[in-house]
Amino acid sequence: MTRISAPPIHQTPVLLIVEDSNEDFEALQRFLGRSSVAIAIQRCINGEQALAFLYRTGSYVDRQSAPRPGLIVLDLNLPGTDGREVLRRIKQDDNLKMIPVVVFTTSNNPKDIEVCYQYGANSYIVKPINFAQLKRDVQMLVEYWFEVTTLPDCPED
Amino acid sequence: MTDETIDLTNCDRELIHIPSLIQPHGVLLVLQDPTLEILQVSSNTQEVVGRQPEELLGKPLSSLLDVKQIKLLQKCLAEDFESVNPLNLSIKYLNKSIYFDGIVHRLDNIIILELEPKKAKGETGFFDFYQQVRGTITRIQKAPTLLEMCQIVVTEVRRITGFERVMVYKFDQEGGGSVIAEDTNQETPYLDLHYPPSDIPKQARQLYTLNWLRLIPDASYQPVALIPANNPLTNQPLDLSLSVLRSVSPIHLEYMQNMGVTASMSISLMHEKKLWGLIACHHSLPKYVSYNIRTICEFIGQVMSVELLNKEASEDIDYKNQLKSLQTQFVEELSQAEYFIDGMVQLKSQLLNLASATGAAICSGNQCVRVGKTPSEEEVHDLLDWIKPQFYHNLFETRSLTKNYPTAESYKAIASGVLALEISKVHHNYILWFRPEIIQTVNWGGNPNKPVEVLSDGSLRMSPRKSFDLWQETVQGCALPWKPCEIEAVTELRSLVVGVVLRQADKVASMNFELQRSNEELDSFAYVASHDLKEPLRGIHNYANFLMEDYADVLNDDGIAKLQTLVRLTQRMEDLINSLLHFSRLGRAELIRQPVNLSELVQQVITTLTIARPQSEVEFRIPQPFKSVQCDRDQINELFSNLISNAIKYNDKPQKWVEIGFIEGNAESKVAPTSLTFYVRDNGIGISQEHLDKIFQIFRRLHGRDDFGGGTGVGLTIARKIVERHGGRIWVESTPTLGSTFYFTLSGEANR
Numbered sequence: 001m002t003r004i005s006a007p008p009i010h011q012t013p014v015l016l017i018v019e020d021s022n023e024d025f026e027a028l029q030r031f032l033g034r035s036s037v038a039i040a041i042q043r044c045i046n047g048e049q050a051l052a053f054l055y056r057t058g059s060y061v062d063r064q065s066a067p068r069p070g071l072i073v074l075d076l077n078l079p080g081t082d083g084r085e086v087l088r089r090i091k092q093d094d095n096l097k098m099i100p101v102v103v104f105t106t107s108n109n110p111k112d113i114e115v116c117y118q119y120g121a122n123s124y125i126v127k128p129i130n131f132a133q134l135k136r137d138v139q140m141l142v143e144y145w146f147e148v149t150t151l152p153d154c155p156e157d
Numbered sequence: 158m159t160d161e162t163i164d165l166t167n168c169d170r171e172l173i174h175i176p177s178l179i180q181p182h183g184v185l186l187v188l189q190d191p192t193l194e195i196l197q198v199s200s201n202t203q204e205v206v207g208r209q210p211e212e213l214l215g216k217p218l219s220s221l222l223d224v225k226q227i228k229l230l231q232k233c234l235a236e237d238f239e240s241v242n243p244l245n246l247s248i249k250y251l252n253k254s255i256y257f258d259g260i261v262h263r264l265d266n267i268i269i270l271e272l273e274p275k276k277a278k279g280e281t282g283f284f285d286f287y288q289q290v291r292g293t294i295t296r297i298q299k300a301p302t303l304l305e306m307c308q309i310v311v312t313e314v315r316r317i318t319g320f321e322r323v324m325v326y327k328f329d330q331e332g333g334g335s336v337i338a339e340d341t342n343q344e345t346p347y348l349d350l351h352y353p354p355s356d357i358p359k360q361a362r363q364l365y366t367l368n369w370l371r372l373i374p375d376a377s378y379q380p381v382a383l384i385p386a387n388n389p390l391t392n393q394p395l396d397l398s399l400s401v402l403r404s405v406s407p408i409h410l411e412y413m414q415n416m417g418v419t420a421s422m423s424i425s426l427m428h429e430k431k432l433w434g435l436i437a438c439h440h441s442l443p444k445y446v447s448y449n450i451r452t453i454c455e456f457i458g459q460v461m462s463v464e465l466l467n468k469e470a471s472e473d474i475d476y477k478n479q480l481k482s483l484q485t486q487f488v489e490e491l492s493q494a495e496y497f498i499d500g501m502v503q504l505k506s507q508l509l510n511l512a513s514a515t516g517a518a519i520c521s522g523n524q525c526v527r528v529g530k531t532p533s534e535e536e537v538h539d540l541l542d543w544i545k546p547q548f549y550h551n552l553f554e555t556r557s558l559t560k561n562y563p564t565a566e567s568y569k570a571i572a573s574g575v576l577a578l579e580i581s582k583v584h585h586n587y588i589l590w591f592r593p594e595i596i597q598t599v600n601w602g603g604n605p606n607k608p609v610e611v612l613s614d615g616s617l618r619m620s621p622r623k624s625f626d627l628w629q630e631t632v633q634g635c636a637l638p639w640k641p642c643e644i645e646a647v648t649e650l651r652s653l654v655v656g657v658v659l660r661q662a663d664k665v666a667s668m669n670f671e672l673q674r675s676n677e678e679l680d681s682f683a684y685v686a687s688h689d690l691k692e693p694l695r696g697i698h699n700y701a702n703f704l705m706e707d708y709a710d711v712l713n714d715d716g717i718a719k720l721q722t723l724v725r726l727t728q729r730m731e732d733l734i735n736s737l738l739h740f741s742r743l744g745r746a747e748l749i750r751q752p753v754n755l756s757e758l759v760q761q762v763i764t765t766l767t768i769a770r771p772q773s774e775v776e777f778r779i780p781q782p783f784k785s786v787q788c789d790r791d792q793i794n795e796l797f798s799n800l801i802s803n804a805i806k807y808n809d810k811p812q813k814w815v816e817i818g819f820i821e822g823n824a825e826s827k828v829a830p831t832s833l834t835f836y837v838r839d840n841g842i843g844i845s846q847e848h849l850d851k852i853f854q855i856f857r858r859l860h861g862r863d864d865f866g867g868g869t870g871v872g873l874t875i876a877r878k879i880v881e882r883h884g885g886r887i888w889v890e891s892t893p894t895l896g897s898t899f900y901f902t903l904s905g906e907a908n909r
Contacts, residue, residue: 023700106687
């Protein structure tokens with residue numbers, strides 16, 4: 001079978017990370033930086049900021065400052081509008097719902113797992129307390145979503 | 158019992174409202190409505206109105222009365238004729254006018270007009286009437302007690318009517334009654350005499366309820382037939398229930414004659430739409446009382462009926478106040494009581510006083526608390542079972558229990574009177590009060606037990622009593638009657654207790670709500686705590702690793718080793734948090750009971766454990782196949798998994814074995830032979846006696862962290878939680894160095 005190849009990547013994919021913990025973000029950043037794919041990382045520290053970024057409101061009115069992300073890594077427990085709500089809003093929005101969302105959380109509560117997949121999360125990863133595993137997880141995440149998977153072309157509005 | 162089986166049926170059967178006869182002191186005309194055609198007449202028309210019956214039958218009423226009078230009659234029919242009776246009517250006969258009191262009432266589609274000739278001429282106007290009754294009414298109202306009122310009434314009625322004897326006769330609950338007031342010029346007083354129910358049978362009491370005044374001017378009268386005999390419209394005997402001239406039952410006439418009474422008048426006393434008693438007037442000679450005087454007497458009777466309520470309310474006023482204050486005590490005590498039965502038991506003496514009882518029993522569920530003198534608990538239960546179908550408005554009362562419940566004969570001395578209150582059928586809450594037998598002497602007006610006459614041919618004939626001489630009877634098996642105010646007090650107690658019961662239900666509901674809320678809080682606490690504890694822990698873990706990665710060239714081996722320890726500790730702490738979280742989830746998760754094949758389940762557990770520890774050689778012994786039990790599959794799986802893995806782990810023998818089985822019956826108490834006790838036995842290291850009670854505590858470890866494969870120390874705590882959630886128990890027997898046996902039961906339900 002002929003493998004249908006992805007359209008050539010003209011620009012580095014943007015990865016939106018919604019994470020309130022600086023330590024967790026630093027750990028993510030550390031391993032993302034080691035990946036073979038050049039990834040532009042955008043970080044939002046809470047739900048409101050993430051939605052503003054995605055809807056280009058508030059300080060993100062300028063289109064240049066808020067490019068469409070190719071993938072969203074979303075923490076669930078966020079101050080204010082939490083990750084579950086952000087996920088729900090993304091997956092109910094016709095323009096945004098095609099962006100894959102990877103939930104990356106401490107919670108292994110079965111209810112959270114169920115709810116997130118019901119909302120349409122594309123993946124659910126429990127943050128490990130295990131350095132080696134974290135390294136492996138991040139590596140696989142990047143490889144899977146940016147190398148193995150063909151992401152949709154995000155219509156620029 | 159003979160008095161009930163013979164006399165009552167005889168008299169009760171007599172159809173006294175359709176005698177087809179009237180008394181001769183007036184005429185009765187049946188008119189078609191609205192044509193006023195004469196359909197039926199009494200045969201004495203010639204004597205009373207000077208017309209032969211044939212002259213009247215089939216004719217319009219105008220052949221008897223003039224146009225003006227017919228208009229009056231029609232106007233009267235259009236109105237409430239109760240208030241217009243009597244009509245002043247006159248009939249021309251032989252150029253003379255005869256004056257009548259016309260008494261009219263409607264019956265289906267006919268009109269019954271009765272004419273009584275006026276003995277005295279002239280009309281009695283409203284003012285005469287008012288003058289006659291004004292003083293009497295005032296005196297009735299001012300009477301301080303019921304008995305004094307009755308005394309005033311008999312005196313006044315006798316003054317107005319001139320009867321030789323006027324009495325107030327009060328019915329008792331059984332339909333008998335006694336004379337409670339009397340005014341007479343006769344020698345023998347009837348005051349305080351009792352009469353059996355048969356003296357005034359049921360249908361007579363019914364007629365007294367319909368007509369509030371009944372006059373028999375001459376008991377020796379010749380009854381007058383109706384022509385035709387039956388109501389021509391229905392061809393049935395004419396219903397004379399509301400007729401003033403209705404002929405008297407021959408049995409009653411005989412009764413009057415036996416008593417030496419020729420004329421009688423009775424006025425009904427009504428209380429809450431029931432016949433309370435009668436004003437009874439007797440005369441030894443014939444005596445006619447005009448309709449107007451009768452109206453006055455009836456009015457007095459009505460005023461008295463109204464006053465009965467007031468007088469009864471003021472009766473026993475001190476006693477009623479006392480009952481009220483007792484109720485207040487119940488309110489206070491019950492409002493503090495956790496359960497109604499506790500509150501009741503606190504108020505033993507008050508409970509008895511509330512109904513002037515000498516004994517009481519409070520039954521709640523299978524509990525029965527007895528206070529004072531009562532039948533035995535078993536007798537109370539039997540009695541209650543007998544009473545239950547007879548509760549009426551949650552009450553049952555009797556003053557002579559043995560009459561209908563012969564079983565009570567053996568304890569009639571303490572419980573002839575029973576008052577029972579049903580508080581809740583659902584919760585089986587009842588209160589019973591008991592009163593002892595009081596041996597009483599009753600003065601009867603004649604022997605009430607001998608109404609049957611044996612005739613010469615040996616047959617029995619019902620007849621009224623011949624003798625009304627004082628006849629004394631000793632009554633056994635009877636207690637003092639329960640007073641209306643006592644019954645009322647008990648009824649109010651019921652609403653009070655129901656309030657307490659409801660409040661208790663409310664309390665349970667709100668406690669449940671609180672519990673649910675706190676459970677939910679605990680639920681979110683567990684997750685939040687685990688999340689919030691884990692986040693910094695993960696930071697420590699990652700940063701220790703960053704240090705090792707980024708500063709590898711600066712750190713020496715000792716530094717690296719210390720950081721590695723730090724990392725290991727963070728992982729251990731995560732294990733502990735996860736265990737705690739798992740334990741807390743286990744307590745809250747819904748138990749899904751289903752039939753589980755334990756043989757399969759145990760085999761699965763063994764397989765899983767063997768795969769996880771391929772290096773350990775263990776012999777598994779299952780002496781008999783398991784039965785299927787009702788339980789939560791996942792939890793029981795975890796239970797066996799924990800126990801079996803412990804049995805493998807804590808074992809240093811070269812030939813390890815684990816035996817998994819069950820014992821029929823409860824190994825501990827043998828109380829429930831159907832239950833099963835499961836066990837997991839090993840030939841492991843055992844547990845010393847001093848530690849047996851500690852092993853189920855959370856995070857409790859008896860060995861070093863890294864001995865026997867480590868672990869967080871939560872396995873047995875979880876095992877105990879699972880067993881307890883299934884309604885069972887878990888315990889251990891052990892001999893150090895030889896091995897341990899863990900036993901557990903699941904609830905009886907689980908074994909079915």
